[in-house]
Amino acid sequence: MITFESVTKRYPDGTVAVDRLSLEAPTGEITVLVGPSGCGKTTSLRMINRMIDATEGRILLDGEPVQGIDPPTLRRGIGYVIQQAGLFPHRKIVDNVATVPYLLGWDRKKARGRAMELLERVGLDPALARRYPFQLSGGQQQRVGVARALAADPPVLLMDEPFSAVDPIVRTNLQDELLRLQSELNKTIVFVTHDIDEAIKLGDRVAVLRVGGTLAQVADPKTLLSEPADDFVREFLGHDRGIRRLQFVSTEALRLRTDLTVPEGGAGGASGEPWLLVVTGDGRPVGWRSGERPGELEPYGTFVHGRDSMRTALDAALLSPSGCAVAVDEEGRVVGVATRRALDEALAEAADG
Amino acid sequence: MGDGPPSIWEWIGRNWDTGRVDSIKSLLTDHLTMSFVPILLALLVALPLGLACVRWRWLYQPTSGLMNVVYALPSLPVFMLLISVTGLSQATVIIPLTFYGMAVLIPAVVDGLNSVPDHVRQSAVAMGFTPLRRLLLVELPIAAPVVLAGLRVVAVSSISLVSVGALIGQGGLGGLFTRAYQNPFLPPVIVGIVLIVALALIADGLLVLAQRLLTPWVRARKGAAA
C-alpha cells in the first residue's frame, strides 16, 4: 500500500504542482491518477520513488516513509515505465530487461534467464532479445519497458503515460495485456494518464486531479461515472458518461428468450415472430431470418452472457437489423436472445443505479 | 653509380638506426611520444572538464571560448613563448598540442553527453543507478561515438602538427624536413612524409576499430538506415 499524507510539492520557482494530496493506492490494485496536462500527475508519481522529494507531507510505502529510504535502494524495488520507454540505446533488449537484476548483483546468466522469461511473458518473440531498441516498433519497445520494470519482481509498479505515444490499436493491445499480466501478478500499480477512457478501463480506483494539484475525486470507475463529485469531474468524464457506465453493468440479470431460435435448414417461422435466429446443429448462430424475407439471413451480434457488460450487449443489438442481441456462452454457443424489451428493462434498471 | 647520391632505400638503410638522436628510428620514437602524450592528456583533461560543463552549464561558454582562442593561436609563436619556460624540451611541443586537443575534445565530450536522451537518463535514475554508475554505464557509453569522432580528428592533427616542432629542434620526423631545407636532398623528405601519413592512417584505423568494438549499436543503426 502506498499512502500520500497531505503531500505538497512546491518547485523552486514557486509553482505548486501538488497541493495537500492525500491518497491511498491499495496493495495489489491499479490506482490511476488522471487529469489534464500540468495537474501534477508526473510530480506525484515521482515523489513515490523520490526522483522528486515532497516539500511537505509524507509518502508511506507499506507504512514506512520513503523519505527515510536511500533513493537507489528504494528505486530498485519499484518498477518504473515511461512514455518513451527510456530503453538504453547501447544495450541489447535482453540486457535492457536485465538492467535492475544486474544492478542488484545477480549473476549474468541468471539475470538473462529472467529477462528471457519476462520477454515471453509480455508477449515478445524471444528472437528480439539480441536486437537493439531502435530495431523495435514503438509498441514492442513499450512491452520491453514493462518487462524491464518487472525484471526484479518489484511489488510496486509506477507507470507514467506508458501507452500514450503508440497508435490506438497497439494501445488497446497493451492495455489488455497489462490487465492480463496484473491478473497473474497482483502488483501495486500507480498508473498515470490524461485519457479518462484509459483510466476507467484500467483502474480499480481512479483519482481525478485538477490543475493546481488538488484531488477532485477518488472512486472506483463505476462510482466515478455515476456520481461525479462536481462539475469539473463531470466535464472531464465527457458527454457519453451514461453509455460508458454501462460497461460496469453486468448482463447477468438480463432476461433471455430461448424460444426464438430455429435449427439450420429447418422450417420454423410459423410462430408469428418477426425475427428468428438460425442456429447450427452444435448451437452456433448463423444469422437472423425475418418473417418478410425468409430466404435471406441478416447479420447478428453476440455477447457472452454474464461476462460481458451491458455496453457490449447493447452494441450487439445495434449491429443487427433485428434489434436483438444474441447471448452466447464462453464457447460461443447460443444460450438465448435478449430482445429490445429485455434490454429496455435492463437499461431502466441501470439508470436507477 | 657508387659516387652518385644514394637511392632512397640505401639512405634509409644507412640512417635507420645509427644510435644518434637524428636516426630515423629515434625521430620516429620522439614523434610517437610527442603526438600520443598530448592525445592522452587532452582526453584525460577533457573528460572531467566536459562533465563539469554539462553539470554546470554556465561553465561551458567561458571554457569553449577560451579553448577557441587557444586553438586560434598560431603554433610557432606559442612554441617560442614556451621555450622561455620549458626550454628546448619535448614539453614545449607537448603542452600546446594538449591544448589543441582539448579544444576539440571538450566540445566533443559535451556534445556526446548532451546526446543522451533525457528519458534515457531519467529511466536510469528511476531504476536505481547511482550517479557514478549512471555515468560509467549509461551516459559515457552513449556519448562514446561523438567522443571517438573527436578523438580521430585530434589524433590525426596531433601527429601531423608535431613536425612544426622541428623549428625548435623538437619535431620528431619533422626533423627530416629541416635537414632537407639546408641541403636539397629528397629522400629524407619523402621518408618523413610517408611515415607521418602512415602513422596518422594507422592511428585513425585503430580508432575506427575501437569504435566498432565499443559501439556495435551505432554500426547496427547505420546498417538499418542504409
Ligand SMILES: Nc1ncnc2c1ncn2[C@@H]1O[C@H](COP(=O)(O)OP(=O)(O)O)[C@@H](O)[C@H]1O
Ligand atoms: N522542475 C520543475 N520546475 C518548475 N515547475 C515544474 C517542474 N516540473 C513540473 N513543473 C510544473 O508543475 C506542474 C505539474 O507538472 P507535472 O507533474 O509534470 O504535470 P502532469 O504530469 O500532470 O502533466 C506544471 O505546472 C509544471 O509546469
Ligand SMILES: [Mg+2]
Ligand atoms: Mg506528466
